[in-house]
Amino acid sequence: MNIQWYPGHMTKAKRAMKEDIKLIDLIIELVDARVPLSSRNPDIDDLGAGKARLILLNKSDLADERCNSAWAAYFEEKGCHVVKVNSKSGAGLKSINGVVLEACKEKIERDRRRGILNRPVRAMVVGIPNVGKSTFINSFAGKACAKTGNKPGVTKGNQWIRLNKSLELLDTPGILWPRFEDQTVGIRLALIGSINDEILNKEELAMELIRFLMKSYPHVLSERYELSAEDPLEGLMQIAKARACLARGGELDLNRAANLLIEDFRSGKLGRLTLETPQQS
Incomplete structure (x- = not known):
């Protein structure tokens, strides 16, 4: 199964990000806790070299908690600050301000020595499509200041959002990278909804998910279906058969069954599942 998706607006968004990176003190990167490595754009490390880093393991409520802890330790070892969050419910968001101050304490101390007081930390919020950036910003700010949607590519341009006297956020569009060298990454991103569903073969994708579940979470399939x-x-x-997905004439509708399985995974109805571990990185 070969998956590639790189709409034209992403090239423009990456150029804008390059220009804005010099204005910011901190990069807040949202990743999907079910695929923390696959949902990281490798270009961000190059773009953000020398900047303080905070990684938010978003949708952590949908991921295996043992894996959440393992991934947090993995990123902390690489010098990043990490917070597990659920942007929809607001879980974990209250701790972010303190972590931001910790991540930027050198910058804050440098300003203080120069006599610059109370200058807000400027943070760029980045992440690939559909990891929940806009939902995070709306929940964190306590008001609907960024568009949200359940499909990739809702945010089209960069926008500054002043949260309080100590923190300003720059919201950016979700950008992928031009080519997935490892197709397993493309499959994982397709499963979490970061690839446009309209270009996918859902039956093949569902069978990839079944293959993974048979190996890593076999009880899920037996218990649910x-x-x-x-x-x-x-x-x-x-x-x-179990979900009566039938076409005309009583034939099995495999496409409908595939959509049902994928949606059950995305919504958490299959339980808390993580598709990759630090050991596989």
């Missing part, structure tokens, strides 16, 4: 198959295609057929 009473599935006992030994291969992904048979598994998808059993899900279609």
